[in-house]
Amino acid sequence: MQNYSFCNKNNTRCLSNSCQNNSTCKGFSKDNDCSCSGTANNVDKDCDNVKDPCFSNPCQGSATCVNTPGERSFLCKCPPGYSGTICETTIGTCGKNSCQHGGICHQDPIYPVCICPAGYAGRFCEIDHDECASSPCQNGAVCQDGIDGYSCFCVPGYQGRHCDLEVDECASDPCKNEATCLNEIGRYTCICPRDYSGINCELEIDECWSQPCLNGATCQDALGAYFCDCAPGFLGDHCELNIDECASQPCLHGGLCVDGENRYSCNCTGSGFTGTRCETLMPLCWSKPCHNNATCEDSVDNYTCHCWPGYTGAQCEIDINECNSNPCQSDGECVELSSEKQYGHITGLPSTFSYHEASGYVCICQPGFTGPIERK
Secondary structure (H helix, E strand, O other): OHHHHHHHHHOHHHHOOOOOOOEEEEOOOOOOEEEEEOOOOOOOOOOOOEOHHHHHOOOOOOOEEEOOOOOOOOEEEOOEEEEEEEEEEEEOOOOOOOOOOOEEEEHHHHHHEEOOOOEEOOOOEEEEEEEEHHHHOOOOOOOEEOOEEEEEEEOEEEEEOOOOEOOOOOOOOOOOOOOOOEEOEEEEEEEEOOOOOOOOOOEOOOOOOEEEEOOOOEEEEEEEEEEEEEOOOOOOOOOOOOOOHHHHHOOOOOOEEEOOOOEEEEEEEOOOOOOOOOOOEOOHHHHHHOOOEEHHHHHHHHEEEOOOOOOEEOOOOOOHHHHOOOOOOOEEEEEEEOOEEEEEEEOOOOOOOHHOOOEEEEEEOOOOOOOOOHHH
16 A cells, blocks of 8 residues: 555656646656656756747747847747837838938838938937047037037137148238247237337337436437437436536636536625626625715725724724813813714804714813813
8 A cells, every 4th residue: 555655646747747848757657757858958857947948939920939049048030020029019111200300211021211311320210420429629629519410619729620720820910010920829929029019019119108318308219219309408318417507617706606407606705796607896885884974995805985084993983082082171071073963052063063074072161161162
């Protein structure tokens, strides 16, 4: 009984048709194995591990399954009118919008084909070809993709379809007055000759701008030079020298010459002369330096006072006092004739004073004494 049960157990695979992939059950075998066909491996003794990926007919319709290298890899060759990995998609005919971007649909025997316009690619002309992908623009230019073309936007200093040509900014001869033009990237530089300035050397340098002329001189600009028109009294390239007007000794009679700007002055002090050049004898008597009606006589740098009798001193300023010797006796009063206030009050004297009679004295006697009232 035990052996029969064991056999029933082992025969279960064959009784349940557990052998897969068209394998045959060996019911007479002690192990009750499945005899696998060439398309399966008997890994689990059920022949369920398929060797051929096309064995299960994965390709739909009448497509042909082709084994490809690799484990369980295959490729479906679709019949006309079908596409897809397992030929599951039906390909239609050319329609109104089959092709994009103006592509023309051509009905191929197998499936529609789009003939794309320039600049587009892809099965349905859905891909815009990027002409800038190859970086055709040079020297930092910006590439702008277009339809079947591109445009290069050059940086300053370059030109040409691909911005591969350097612009010669000196070609237009922008520098003036025989200046040298130095071409640079995107610009130019003018090397100016002497006496010119400016971006294009178009400006003549004004040599008078720095005011080189001195002492009120007028500056005359010239090409590469200047000239100073000096004011009177100055000379030199810049009118920096003051002419010495005293060099000709214009002051006379020992007058001191003082030089100025375009002029001179004469200091006549001590010379006895006056005037612009000390040419005129100074009239010292004009100020009436002599006193007591003395007569003044001018001389060179001096004068002489001629005094009346009874006066002395350089300017006749001293009244000679004849009464100092007390000539009157017995306490008689001595009156000098040069005393103007006595005239008109003393008997024997004129009523008015005069210088030609002012020399001398008179005695006025005390009561009880007499004597002649005389001029002495």
